[in-house]
Amino acid sequence: MQAKSLTVSASLKGLSGRTRVPGDKSISHRSLMLAALAHGRTHVYGLLEGEDVLRTADAMRALGATITQKDDVWVIDGRGVGELQEPSDVLDMGNSGTAARLLSGILSTHSIYTVMTGDASLRSRPMRRVMDPLSGNGAQFWAREGGRLPLSIRGTAEAKPLEYRLPIASAQVKSAILLAGLNAHGVTVVEEPIATRDHTENMFRHFGVSVDVSELEGNGRRIALKGPARLTARDVIVPGDPSSSAFPLVAALLIPGSDVLIENVGLNPLRTGLFTSLKEMGADLTIENERIEGGEPVGDLHVRASQLKGVDVPPERAPSMIDEYPILAVACAFAQGQSRLRGLEELRVKESDRLAATVALLEANGASTTVEGDDLIIHGFQTPLGGGEVKTHMDHRLAMSAIVMGLAAQKPVSVDDTAFIETSFPGFVDLMNGLGAGIQG
Numbered sequence: 001m002q003a004k005s006l007t008v009s010a011s012l013k014g015l016s017g018r019t020r021v022p023g024d025k026s027i028s029h030r031s032l033m034l035a036a037l038a039h040g041r042t043h044v045y046g047l048l049e050g051e052d053v054l055r056t057a058d059a060m061r062a063l064g065a066t067i068t069q070k071d072d073v074w075v076i077d078g079r080g081v082g083e084l085q086e087p088s089d090v091l092d093m094g095n096s097g098t099a100a101r102l103l104s105g106i107l108s109t110h111s112i113y114t115v116m117t118g119d120a121s122l123r124s125r126p127m128r129r130v131m132d133p134l135s136g137n138g139a140q141f142w143a144r145e146g147g148r149l150p151l152s153i154r155g156t157a158e159a160k161p162l163e164y165r166l167p168i169a170s171a172q173v174k175s176a177i178l179l180a181g182l183n184a185h186g187v188t189v190v191e192e193p194i195a196t197r198d199h200t201e202n203m204f205r206h207f208g209v210s211v212d213v214s215e216l217e218g219n220g221r222r223i224a225l226k227g228p229a230r231l232t233a234r235d236v237i238v239p240g241d242p243s244s245s246a247f248p249l250v251a252a253l254l255i256p257g258s259d260v261l262i263e264n265v266g267l268n269p270l271r272t273g274l275f276t277s278l279k280e281m282g283a284d285l286t287i288e289n290e291r292i293e294g295g296e297p298v299g300d301l302h303v304r305a306s307q308l309k310g311v312d313v314p315p316e317r318a319p320s321m322i323d324e325y326p327i328l329a330v331a332c333a334f335a336q337g338q339s340r341l342r343g344l345e346e347l348r349v350k351e352s353d354r355l356a357a358t359v360a361l362l363e364a365n366g367a368s369t370t371v372e373g374d375d376l377i378i379h380g381f382q383t384p385l386g387g388g389e390v391k392t393h394m395d396h397r398l399a400m401s402a403i404v405m406g407l408a409a410q411k412p413v414s415v416d417d418t419a420f421i422e423t424s425f426p427g428f429v430d431l432m433n434g435l436g437a438g439i440q441g
């Protein structure tokens with residue numbers, strides 16, 4: 001991707017109007033993968049056409065599914081579980097951890113040989129978290145030192161069902177094992193000590209696969225499914241991505257005079273930790289027009305500029321807002337008093353080391369932070385100076401967080417590379433300018 005730097009100055013007026021963010025990234029990846037594994041034709045409405053999801057679409061095509069696009073409807077003719085074809089070339093998953101990890105699960109129970117790679121960021125991310133458990137079903141994996149891509153997989157059609165307790169809270173690992181279970185012979189069981197986003201489980205049911213979910217002590221879950229399973233094509237409506245809504249939402253909270261409505265945002269309770277945390281900070285945020293669409297709760301977020309106060313976010317909330325910490329940290333920098341964001345160890349293995357990069361973003365702009373173990377402490381400043389140069393390390397969420405910092409800080413913020421915003425939020429700058437942000441360039 002060609003680097004694209006940007007310097008962002010304070011918005012001269014409050015943000016206002018109505019807007020819609022692009023489709024949910026997690027649901028978009030899964031809709032393409034499940035549709036490719038289903039019998040029949042699936043239409044997907046509202047698919048996120050971001051680079052990460054386009055990589056999944058290319059991979060599913062290379063594996064034999066027919067995928068076409070007509071206006072904003074995606075049409076997928078599936079092949080059935082166990083029927084994916086061996087691709088003739090390497091699969092390039094770009095910047096997407098979700099694509100690489102979920103696909104590893106699917107490929108482990110197909111008797112084909114595949115090689116997966118990605119960009120420099122993805123090639124630095126850990127894959128052992130899926131390779132190790134998936135090897136238990138009889139598949140073979142080869143990766144670089146440290147379990148890094150490129151990764152080769154020799155899958156098996158005689159897969160044993162896995163029983164696995166997640167050592168980390170990760171919806172990607174859970175989903176990889178469940179996807180492998182679709183073509184294993186017997187009952188696959190995953191236990192998670194803390195519930196993570198359940199889009200895979202919900203979408204399995206939508207495609208006609210029965211999934212048994214029971215609550216475990218604390219906030220955990222046990223998920224079981226019997227293979228081999230048959231998926232029947234079903235149309236999918238993708239809601240707006242709550243993780244993308246976070247950026248215009250926090251910008252509107254921080255820019256004085258703002259009043260914005262973000263319509264049609266997914267409100268799955270395992271994704272809404274940011275909204276809870278912002279409300280605890282005193283955000284004027286209300287959810288309107290709540291309804292169920294395509295099997296997921298959705299609603300409109302009405303947000304007005306607010307003076308925020310510091311917050312203490314407990315570690316058990318992390319899975320429900322895991323991608324929102326950089327932008328929450330920006331909000332905390334503008335709050336009155338101290339904030340403590342707890343249990344952030346997983347941030348170190350995202351597109352970048354997001355804990356280190358978030359600290360650098362805040363410090364470069366005059367906010368003061370401390371890291372204690374896996375906790376990030378932010379000493380609120382009301383209106384940080386800005387004026388910093390932010391390095392985004394191929395990480396879309398850092399780029400958008402830095403832009404929001406620039407829109408609300410006293411001095412312009414320069415961002416080394418905003419190109420990776422295309423992975424999850426195409427049209428981000430235009431959308432913000434449509435609300436009056438006045439971002440130049």
Ligand SMILES: O=C(O)C1=C[C@@H](OP(=O)(O)O)[C@@H](O)[C@H](O)C1
Pocket residue numbers: 025026027098169170171172173175197322323346
């Ligand atoms: O399952 C998913 O769609 C995702 C799970 C999360 O990753 P982890 O499972 O690594 O926490 C999240 O960070 C990612 O953006 C999307």
Ligand SMILES: C=C(OP(=O)(O)O)C(=O)O
Pocket residue numbers: 052095096097098099323350351397424
């Ligand atoms: C962590 C993220 O995505 P992925 O793991 O799919 O690269 C993200 O979108 O913030």
